[in-house]
Amino acid sequence: xxxxxxxxxxxxxxxxxxxxxxxxxxxxxxxxxxxxxxxxxxxxxxxxxxxxxxxxxxxxxxxxxxxxxxxxxxxxxxxxxxxxxxxxxxxxxxxxxxxxxxxxxxxxxxxxxxxxxxxxxxxxxxxxxxxxxxxxxxxxxxxxxxxxxxxxxxxxxxxxxxxxxxxxxxxxxxxxxxxxxxxxxxxxxxxxxxxxxxxxxxxxxxxxxxxxxxxxxxxxxxxxxxxxxxxxxxxxxxxxxxxxxxxxxxxxxxxxxxxxxxxxxxxxxxxxxxxxxxxxxxxxxxxxxxxxxx
Numbered sequence: 001x002x003x004x005x006x007x008x009x010x011x012x013x014x015x016x017x018x019x020x021x022x023x024x025x026x027x028x029x030x031x032x033x034x035x036x037x038x039x040x041x042x043x044x045x046x047x048x049x050x051x052x053x054x055x056x057x058x059x060x061x062x063x064x065x066x067x068x069x070x071x072x073x074x075x076x077x078x079x080x081x082x083x084x085x086x087x088x089x090x091x092x093x094x095x096x097x098x099x100x101x102x103x104x105x106x107x108x109x110x111x112x113x114x115x116x117x118x119x120x121x122x123x124x125x126x127x128x129x130x131x132x133x134x135x136x137x138x139x140x141x142x143x144x145x146x147x148x149x150x151x152x153x154x155x156x157x158x159x160x161x162x163x164x165x166x167x168x169x170x171x172x173x174x175x176x177x178x179x180x181x182x183x184x185x186x187x188x189x190x191x192x193x194x195x196x197x198x199x200x201x202x203x204x205x206x207x208x209x210x211x212x213x214x215x216x217x218x219x220x221x222x223x224x225x226x227x228x229x230x231x232x233x234x235x236x237x238x239x240x241x242x243x244x245x246x247x248x249x250x251x252x253x254x255x256x257x258x259x260x261x262x263x264x265x266x267x268x269x270x271x272x273x274x275x276x277x278x279x280x281x282x283x284x285x286x287x288x289x290x291x292x293x294x
Contacts, residue, residue: 001099001132001135001138001156001157001158001160002027002099002156002158003135004135004136004138004139005069005097005099005138005142005154005156006027006030006031007139008138008139008142008143009021009031009034009067009097009142010031010033010034012067012142012143012146013034013037013038013041013042014034014037014038016065016146017041018063018064018065018146019041019064019065019067019146020041020042020043020056020059020064020065020066020067021034021041021042021043021066021067021068021069022043022045022052022055022056022059022066022067022068022069023042023043023044023045023052023069023070024044024045024046024047024048024049024051024052024070024074025044025046025047026069026070026071026074026099027069027070027099028044031044041064043055049070049074049075049078049079050078050079050081050082052068052070052079053068053079053082053083053086053087053094054082054086056068056086056087056092056094057082057086057087057090057092057094058086060087060092060093060094060149061090061092065093065094065095065145065146065149066094066095067094067095067097067142068094068095068096068097069096069097069098069099070098070099071098071099071100071105071112071114072098072099072100072101072102072113072114072117072155073100073111073112073113073114073117075096075097075098075117076096076098076114076117076120076121076153077114077116077117077120080120083096083121083124084124087151088124088125088126088151092151093148093149093150093151093152094151094152095142095145095146095152095153095154096152096153096154097142097153097154097156098114098117098153098154098155098156099156099157099158100112100113100114101114101155101156101157101158101159101189101232101233102114102115102232102233102234102258102272103115103258103263103269103272103273104157104158104159104269106266106267106268106269106271106272107266107268109266110262110264114233115233115234115257115258116233116234117153117155117233118131118153118155118211118212118231118233118234118237119233119234119237121153121212122212122237122240126150126151127151127152127153127212128150128151128152128153128210128212128213129152129153129155129210129211129212130152130153130154130155130209130210131155131157131187131188131189131208131209131210131211131232132154132155132156132157132160132188132209133160133161133164133165133188133189133190133191133192133207133209134160134161134162134163134164134165135160135164136164137164137165137167137209138154138156140167141154141167141209142154144167153212155188155233157188157189157232158269159189159232159269159273160189161189161191161192162192165207165209167209168210169210169213169215170208170215170218171185171206171207171208171215171218171219171222172206172207172208173204173205173206173207173222174191174195174205174206174207175195175198175203175204175205176204177201177202177203177204178202179224180224180225181202181203181204182203182204182225182226182227182228182291183203183204183205183206183219183222183223183226183227183228184198184203184204184205184206184227184228184230184287185206185207185208185219185227185228185229185230186205186206186207186208186230187207187208187209187211187229187230187231187232187238188208188209188211188231188232189232190230190231190232190278191205191207193230193273193278193279193280193283194230194283196280197280197281197283197284197287198283198284198287201287201288201291203228203287203291204222206218206219206222211231211238214238214241214242214245216241216244216245217245219242219245219246220245220246220249223246223249223251224249224251225250225251225252226251226252226253226254226290226291227242227246227251227252227253227254228253228254228255228256228287228290229242229253229254229255229256229257230256230257230278230283231255231256231257232257232258232278233257233258234257234258234260235255235256235257235258235259235260236255236257237255237257238255239253239255242255252290254286254287254290256277256278256283256286256287257276257278258276258278259276259277263275263276
């Protein structure tokens, strides 16, 4: 996904004079050729993520469309105040593109992990959040973002599904259970683990790569009683939105994602998925226990 981001944004720089890229050292080498061609629109501010966000806000106010890039904890956690003020308060648009996700960079330690990034953006107004589940889903999202001035967060990951799906804000139903069957909603790269975990369960499996805004109407059409939401970030991040969408529908919810307890060990992304119960075996156990209690 990271390579797709660099390739697509480099092409946008050549095609669209509004496009700008703001970096804080991360991926600067990958944009070296683009910087040579467009030195006024490819800016590397050094290891100053707060400044990077402020510069993006200023560029947006001049009419440019800035793409702002770093690891998720540096892009969102560290620069949260500037996102709130320099973008949100000024009503300036930008496309924030992160790598690292919740624990892709697990070998780098907790400094490079951000399971709470989407939850942080949920405290602010007007953000669209894309969580692609396959590299081929990335370019259409980035190109669509070039055509507006919205505030958009694109959360890239080294984990991905086996195939790409349509770019749409609507939920996509990939497997249907019986009428009234429990619904399992998978976000981004959680789809393949969900499909594996539920392969012989009578459930409806839906997918979204755009969890914000959540397709509440689509969820209402599917849910008659039980719903399980599986997200690649902090567990329960979408609980408020799911509850609001189903406020007049008697239902039960289970929210699975990254646990709040910090894993004080390194390991691989696969290790962290297992420790958080986000591998197929862990998801199967949680979902089966929830449905057995129905």
